[in-house]
Amino acid sequence: xxxxxxxxxxxxxxxxxSCRHINTTSPDPTPPPLVPIDSLPRDVRRAAFKxxxxxxxxxxxxxxxxxxxxxxxxxxxxxxxxxxxxxxDGLEIENSHLTVQLENEQYQLQRxxxxxxxxxLGNYSCVFESEVKIDFVVAVPQIGEIRDxxxxxxVGDSGMITCKMEDSKPMPNTWKWYKANGTDKExxxxxxxxxxxxxxxxxxxxKLLVNNLTMADSGLYYCGAVYTLSTxxxxxxxxxxxxxxPLKPFIAIVIExxxxxxxxxxxxxxxxxxxxxxxxxxxxxTNTLSPGENNGLEExxxxxxxxT
Amino acid sequence: MPPxxxxxxxxxPPDGGWGWAIVVGAFISIGFSYAFPKSLTIYxxxxxxxxxxxxxxxxxxxxxxxxxxxxxxxVSSILVNRYGSRPVVMVGGVMVSTAMVLASFxxxxxxxxxxxxxxxxxGLAFNLQPxxxxxxxxxxxKRPLANGLAMTGSPVVLFTLAPLxxxxxxxxxxxxxxxxxxxxxxxxxxxxxxxxxxxxxxLIKPEKTEPPEYNGGAAEEAVTAxxxxxxxxxxxxxxxxxxxxxxxxxxIDISLFKHxxxxxxxxxxxxMFFGFFAPVVFLAPCAKHQGIDDYSAASxxxxxxxxxxxxxxxxxxxxxxxWIRPRIQYFFSFAVSYNGVxxxxxxxxxxxxxxxxxxxxxxxxxxxxxxxLFEVLMDLVGAHRxxxxxxxxxxxxxxxxxxxxxxxxxxxxxxxxxxxxYYACGVFMLVPGIFFFIMHYFNYKRLDEExxxxxxxxxxxxxxxxxxxxxxxxxxxxxxxx
Numbered sequence: 001x002x003x004x005x006x007x008x009x010x011x012x013x014x015x016x017x018s019c020r021h022i023n024t025t026s027p028d029p030t031p032p033p034l035v036p037i038d039s040l041p042r043d044v045r046r047a048a049f050k051x052x053x054x055x056x057x058x059x060x061x062x063x064x065x066x067x068x069x070x071x072x073x074x075x076x077x078x079x080x081x082x083x084x085x086x087x088x089d090g091l092e093i094e095n096s097h098l099t100v101q102l103e104n105e106q107y108q109l110q111r112x113x114x115x116x117x118x119x120x121l122g123n124y125s126c127v128f129e130s131e132v133k134i135d136f137v138v139a140v141p142q143i144g145e146i147r148d149x150x151x152x153x154x155v156g157d158s159g160m161i162t163c164k165m166e167d168s169k170p171m172p173n174t175w176k177w178y179k180a181n182g183t184d185k186e187x188x189x190x191x192x193x194x195x196x197x198x199x200x201x202x203x204x205x206x207k208l209l210v211n212n213l214t215m216a217d218s219g220l221y222y223c224g225a226v227y228t229l230s231t232x233x234x235x236x237x238x239x240x241x242x243x244x245x246p247l248k249p250f251i252a253i254v255i256e257x258x259x260x261x262x263x264x265x266x267x268x269x270x271x272x273x274x275x276x277x278x279x280x281x282x283x284x285x286t287n288t289l290s291p292g293e294n295n296g297l298e299e300x301x302x303x304x305x306x307x308t
Numbered sequence: 309m310p311p312x313x314x315x316x317x318x319x320x321p322p323d324g325g326w327g328w329a330i331v332v333g334a335f336i337s338i339g340f341s342y343a344f345p346k347s348l349t350i351y352x353x354x355x356x357x358x359x360x361x362x363x364x365x366x367x368x369x370x371x372x373x374x375x376x377x378x379x380x381x382x383v384s385s386i387l388v389n390r391y392g393s394r395p396v397v398m399v400g401g402v403m404v405s406t407a408m409v410l411a412s413f414x415x416x417x418x419x420x421x422x423x424x425x426x427x428x429x430x431g432l433a434f435n436l437q438p439x440x441x442x443x444x445x446x447x448x449x450k451r452p453l454a455n456g457l458a459m460t461g462s463p464v465v466l467f468t469l470a471p472l473x474x475x476x477x478x479x480x481x482x483x484x485x486x487x488x489x490x491x492x493x494x495x496x497x498x499x500x501x502x503x504x505x506x507x508x509x510x511l512i513k514p515e516k517t518e519p520p521e522y523n524g525g526a527a528e529e530a531v532t533a534x535x536x537x538x539x540x541x542x543x544x545x546x547x548x549x550x551x552x553x554x555x556x557x558x559x560i561d562i563s564l565f566k567h568x569x570x571x572x573x574x575x576x577x578x579x580m581f582f583g584f585f586a587p588v589v590f591l592a593p594c595a596k597h598q599g600i601d602d603y604s605a606a607s608x609x610x611x612x613x614x615x616x617x618x619x620x621x622x623x624x625x626x627x628x629x630x631w632i633r634p635r636i637q638y639f640f641s642f643a644v645s646y647n648g649v650x651x652x653x654x655x656x657x658x659x660x661x662x663x664x665x666x667x668x669x670x671x672x673x674x675x676x677x678x679x680x681l682f683e684v685l686m687d688l689v690g691a692h693r694x695x696x697x698x699x700x701x702x703x704x705x706x707x708x709x710x711x712x713x714x715x716x717x718x719x720x721x722x723x724x725x726x727x728x729x730y731y732a733c734g735v736f737m738l739v740p741g742i743f744f745f746i747m748h749y750f751n752y753k754r755l756d757e758e759x760x761x762x763x764x765x766x767x768x769x770x771x772x773x774x775x776x777x778x779x780x781x782x783x784x785x786x787x788x789x790x
Contacts, residue, residue, distance in 0.1 A: 151481070241480070241481075246487045250487050253495075260495075260501070261497055265501055
């Protein structure tokens with residue numbers, strides 16, 4: 001009996017010890033995929049230290065075993081051993097402190113990270129001697145070609161917002177649209193409100209058509225490119241204004257034109273009245289010409305008469 | 309000295325005074341006519357997204373507008389011949405304004421084609437022709453300068469409209485911007501109101517102020533000779549009118565096709581326009597193709613526009629000097645050839661500095677040619693027939709202007725390199741340049757001969773008249789004998 005109790009206690013102790021090493025960071029809302037870690041594809045990224053503030057971008061779409069390798073050539077006086085460790089999102093990763101040997105005139109730090117869910121994405125840094133740091137930003141492909149200026153539309157009109165993932169980046173699995181509601185994002189379901197919203201999805205492009213705009217439709221709209229690991233967001237601002245906005249400068253300019261035209265024509269009329277009175281006086285004095293459009297012919301005939 | 313046809317105006321143009329207000333009006337009209345279609349391209353991306361059409365469908369708006377502007381040339385000429393410049397320009401301004409306001413409410417791309425393209429293009433044609441024509445009625449001695457100053461309107465208005473359009477787009481979207489542009493374009497009516505018809509009554513002073521046209525001969529003889537030739541041509545003209553051309557000739561002068569100078573101008577221009585606009589259109593894309601970033605490529609166009617802006621009035625001024633004015637056709641031929649040489653040397657520009665140098669020289673070449681383009685036509689056919697001439701020229705130039713950029717684009721696509729397109733454009737401009745030089749050499753010789761013959765004939769008729777006058781008794785004696 002005692003032997004079986006001892007066995008049980010021993011097994012419980014073993015269980016407790018092994019449980020301590022289980023990763024107990026924030027609980028997932030969804031359980032992590034039950035893929036055995038060894039069967040994940042492996043990806044290697046290397047970076048050599050070039051200067052302060054060095055950032056390497058790593059794009060991942062699907063779960064992967066990511067090996068990050070950092071190399072550093074060291075100071076002038078190279079010591080044979082230095083310390084190095086890893087950080088994630090600014091916080092030191094436990095048990096990542098290592099002693100790095102000087103090999104082939106450089107120090108090398110490497111570690112394999114299991115990128116299986118959204119929590120595993122972030123900013124990974126390798127640090128040498130607490131002074132030399134290289135950042136790896138591990139994220140899903142970001143939407144690069146997005147409009148930075150607001151789209152201006154009118155009440156009653158329809159607005160079209162486009163999001164595109166560049167050809168050089170991998171295609172997303174699907175697209176989703178969100179509307180900003182205060183600080184929250186509310187997903188737009190086109191099926192629910194067919195008259196208002198229409199979503200057209202192409203592989204690399206997505207278009208959101210908002211019909212029958214009202215002033216309340218102004219605001220930020222987010223398009224999300226959905227990948228297995230996470231969704232990358234881009235935002236576009238939609239501004240809805242009434243027709244009175246452009247009408248004000250329009251009317252102002254039309255008034256300016258009318259004023260100028262009237263002024264010029266009045267000025268001309270007053271000058272021509274002056275010239276008429278002068279012209280009458282002149283024609284009384286000199287016995288010259290006949291006015292009119294066909295002055296050429298009449299004038300030449302009159303001159304002929306005078307000359308011959 | 310300008311050929312005899314030019315001075316058969318029947319009056320002395322003021323060459324100043326209200327003429328400078330006319331230049332301001334023409335500046336605005338010509339500026340809008342040329343710059344407006346080009347500046348609308350800023351809206352294309354937004355409109356393309358809104359209507360979900362391809363880029364080529366949107367680019368049609370600009371092409372239809374340009375085509376209508378050129379095709380409506382003869383209509384514009386007929387109206388100007390009939391009613392004068394002022395009403396036509398004001399109607400044109402109202403037309404473009406209405407077109408833009410209607411387009412701002414458009415619900416399909418075809419609305420834009422019809423409104424902006426057709427109506428807008430016609431309205432711009434009604435601005436361009438009368439503006440050019442009225443300069444010819446107000447200026448004679450200082451005409452090249454006036455033309456150069458008026459043509460400067462095109463780069464200046466483009467320079468102003470480009471950032472303004474971007475600002476309007478960011479603030480009001482394309483619909484609001486079209487509405488406001490409709491109001492801005494209404495300023496063409498202000499330009500039209502400035503275009504007071506020249507007061508021919510007050511300017512007819514035949515004994516005193518008719519300019520001495522011929523190098524030889526006493527002043528009086530020249531005056532009498534001139535009035536006699538003038539009356540001869542006018543009576544001939546009237547007879548011709550009443551006989552054959554009749555109805556058509558009252559509207560537009562088809563007899564221009566027998567005019568030597570006009571034919572030279574027309575043939576050269578048709579070939580030249582194939583290679584005229586394409587280098588401008590492809591300057592930025594070519595720079596980007598060579599690896600220059602967007603901002604620097606855009607600044608190349610600004611450099612080009614500044615060089616253009618500067619050289620146009622300068623060319624007008626140079627064309628007015630006493631050395632160039634008599635042989636201004638050679639100056640024009642030089643400008644055309646210079647354009648051609650500029651394009652042929654373009655492939656030597658391999659880095660950004662080379663492109664900047666090219667942009668400066670090309671700006672000078674383009675501006676020089678544009679400033680002289682209509683001045684030499686006025687010089688050839690005279691102010692009377694200029695209105696009809698320019699109408700005929702624009703409708704015939706419609707083809708090369710429209711076909712030029714797409715053909716060049718096709719060349720770029722076939723060879724994958726821009727330099728062959730520049731070679732082709734260079735050839736298309738150098739050949740007419742040389743053609744102009746040769747043909748105008750012969751033309752000037754012929755004109756000088758004709759003038760000498762006319763002078764000899766007039767001197768003889770005068771002498772006969774004088775003889776008859778001084779020997780009345782002999783005549784009476786002869787009569788009584790018979």
